[in-house]
Structures are given as structure tokens and as C-alpha cells.
Amino acid sequence: MVTRRIPHFDLAQIAESGQCFRLNREGPNWRLIAHGKVLQMRQHGETVQFLCTQKAFEEIWRGYFDLDTDYGTFLASPAPDDSYLAGAAAYGSGIRILRQDPWETLVTFLLSQRKNISAIRSAVEALCTRFGKPIHRGKETFYAFPTAKTLARCSPEDLSACSLGYRVPYVADAAKKVACGALDLPSLNGLDNDALQEALLRIHGVGIKVASCVALFGYHRLDCFPRDVWINRVLETHYGGRFDPLRYKGFAGVIQQYLFYYARNEKIDHR
């Protein structure tokens, strides 16, 4: 087990921030399935326990949770005249931008379109349960996110059974391109933001919004500022459409997450 005191870190906020869909509360613990592994965690205030070896923590999870980035700087960045953003940042001060697997991020955001977050979770879990490699831990069995090769072999009916709806051909196209080598996701790491986005846009079903989510959450391009229905609503309602992400150059994606999480919970709280 690895114990760390981590400021500006909140597993509940990360789980509800809409960037990842396989981080769940399990009684007093948290369970994450990522990079083909199952990780359990506990958090009390700033103290976080990772139930893994020191080696796994250093090699995978420390980077995954972006623990070497100073989020204090981001949290202190809102312009003095922007009380809405200051409130949003304070509200979601434990959010981190995870370093997720590009393939998993691509598929989850392909199928995120016109689905709410609960529905995305269900569809992702269905894909994993049906097509993911089993991970055995004691008496329990979990499932890794399915590989491109596996999904490329699936029939439209197979994919359809995971509630993908009209997104079936999108996922199928992405899987085939990656499986046959026409699209080499790891090599896209070497591209600048514009070239990366351009490469992602060649996939059927990937538009500007999905491409920027994949860039932000799968390639850790903190500069990317995805605009979805929530963000557009916030920018229209609270900024009269005049919000400029360039004001937060280098970390606009973090700011976007604060705004998204705040706006979404604002609505949930008012139900």
C-alpha cells in the first residue's frame, strides 16, 4: 500500500467530473479499472491510500492521477473580475485531468455523444463485460477495456447489444483503423495539438468536441477546451458568449472541467 498526502485531490469529484467512467465507490473504498488493472483506494481528507505496490504507483498511478502537476496554480488563476469561475474552481478544487489510455478515451467519447453520463457508464461497462479481458482478483472478476482488435472483430449486432445505438459504425470504424494499423494512436503523441486533432477528425463519428475531449483526457493536452452543451450554456448564460479560453493558456482544459463540473452539479443540486 502507498499512502500520500495530496492537496487539491478528490476522488469523488474526479469520478463525477465526466472525464472517466470506470472509477466507482465501493463501500469505504474507491475502485478504478484502467490500463488493464484494478486499483483500490481510500481517501480521508488529503490523505490518500493506494492499495498497490510502490512500483505500480510510481510506474502507472502517479502519472495517471497527474500527481506531479501543481493544481494550486490553476485554482488561483481565475481573473479577479470573474467570480463565477472562482466559485467553480473552489467547488471542483479536487479535480485532476487524468492520463487515460487514448484508445479507451476515443471509444468512450465516441459513444458519449447525445448520452447522459449515467448512460455512458452503462454502455462502457457493457462493452467491457462482454468484450474485455477478465481480470481475476480473489473471488471477483473484473473486465479490462476491450482492445481495438477485439472490437474490430465484433459484428454490428454485438456492438449494438451494448446500447451504442447509431454510434455502432463509429466505434467499428475506429476499431478497424486502429486494429489494422492505419491509425497508430501512441504515435499521435508526437503531434502538436492541431495535427493531433486533425488526425482524430479522420475517424468516422469524431467531430471537434469529441476530438478535443480525446486530446484533453487521452493525450493530456491541457490546452484543449472542449465545448459541449453544458459549456456552451455556461458561456452564454454567465459570460454573454464572450469567454476567452486563451486567457488561461496552457491549462484551459482544467478551467473547462471546473466550469463543466460546477454547471452540472448546479443543475443536479436544484432538482
Next chain:
DNA sequence: TGCCAGGCTTCAC
């Protein structure tokens, strides 16, 4: 029960 969801493609014009 009906509305809406971390949008995109297609097709008029």
C-alpha cells in the same frame, strides 16, 4: 410519458 443527453453526418439550399 415525454424529454433530453459531454454531437455528428448528411443533405438541402
Next chain:
DNA sequence: GTGAAGCATGGC
């Protein structure tokens, strides 16, 4: 180039 229609399905 721009705008609107159409899309499958689950969750609330």
C-alpha cells in the same frame, strides 16, 4: 459555406 433534419437508446 451554412443550416436544419435525423439519428438509437437509456435515464430521469
